[in-house]
Amino acid sequence: xxxxxxxxxxxxxxxxxxxxxxxxxxxxxxxxxxxxxxxxxxxxxxxxxxxxxxxxxxxxxxxxxxxxxxxxxxxxxxxxxxxxxxxxxxxxxxxxxxxxxxxxxxxxxxxxxxxxxxxxxxxxxxxxxxxxxxxxxxxxxxxxxxxxxxxxxxxxxxxxxxxxxxxxxxxxxxxxxxxxxxxxxxxxxxxxxxxxxxxxxxxxxxxxxxxxxxxxxxxxxxxxxxxxxxxxxxxxxxxxxx
Numbered sequence: 001x002x003x004x005x006x007x008x009x010x011x012x013x014x015x016x017x018x019x020x021x022x023x024x025x026x027x028x029x030x031x032x033x034x035x036x037x038x039x040x041x042x043x044x045x046x047x048x049x050x051x052x053x054x055x056x057x058x059x060x061x062x063x064x065x066x067x068x069x070x071x072x073x074x075x076x077x078x079x080x081x082x083x084x085x086x087x088x089x090x091x092x093x094x095x096x097x098x099x100x101x102x103x104x105x106x107x108x109x110x111x112x113x114x115x116x117x118x119x120x121x122x123x124x125x126x127x128x129x130x131x132x133x134x135x136x137x138x139x140x141x142x143x144x145x146x147x148x149x150x151x152x153x154x155x156x157x158x159x160x161x162x163x164x165x166x167x168x169x170x171x172x173x174x175x176x177x178x179x180x181x182x183x184x185x186x187x188x189x190x191x192x193x194x195x196x197x198x199x200x201x202x203x204x205x206x207x208x209x210x211x212x213x214x215x216x217x218x219x220x221x222x223x224x225x226x227x228x229x230x231x232x233x234x235x236x237x238x239x240x241x242x
Contacts, residue, residue, distance in 0.1 A: 020070050169230050
């Protein structure tokens with residue numbers, strides 16, 4: 001978990017659930033865990049998305065829910081031409097607590113070097129993500145930059161069991177990861193401690209190659225690792241090479 005957020009974990013300041021109402025744009029895998037954790041505390045949670053109770057296209061319903069929300073969180077990824085949430089509802093996000101699930105991809109290819117919240121963004125290939133990340137920062141949001149996400153149903157163990165795991169020869173490529181429950185814990189910690197607006201990297205400090213993780217999963221399951229492939233054999237898109 002990023003140092004900027006850890007500095008707020010000394011003192012508890014849990015938000016009063018009787019006054020708490022979260023609106024989530026995009027109730028997906030990670031945001032769904034956050035919603036479940038908040039509901040367990042007695043929060044009212046409204047959300048868009050296939051698992052939500054409000055249609056993103058219903059502007060009147062969205063605006064009505066936003067007007068009642070004490071907290072707003074977006075997990076909606078950027079589109080090629082901008083951020084769907086900010087472009088449509090940014091003018092309604094001027095007050096209260098705002099959060100955004102972003103990506104450590106905003107740092108670009110660090111060539112295996114460590115990054116933190118002070119590392120410049122926009123030096124890599126993820127232009128749309130970087131621009132949207134900056135827009136949320138400018139709005140006064142708590143921007144949670146996430147590395148590779150794993151958890152129930154979305155882990156290397158699952159891919160090995162399904163026969164979908166691969167080992168690809170990509171020397172020097174390592175990255176951090178985060179369990180979906182740790183994302184929820186990090187976001188709730190930021191709410192509880194009233195962390196100030198800004199960027200927060202959430203992730204482990206044990207970067208590893210995909211091959212190492214696949215090999216360990218195979219060892220735990222007692223199966224032979226899949227054969228090593230070249231980039232050409234794997235037919236990965238150019239963006240995956242960074």
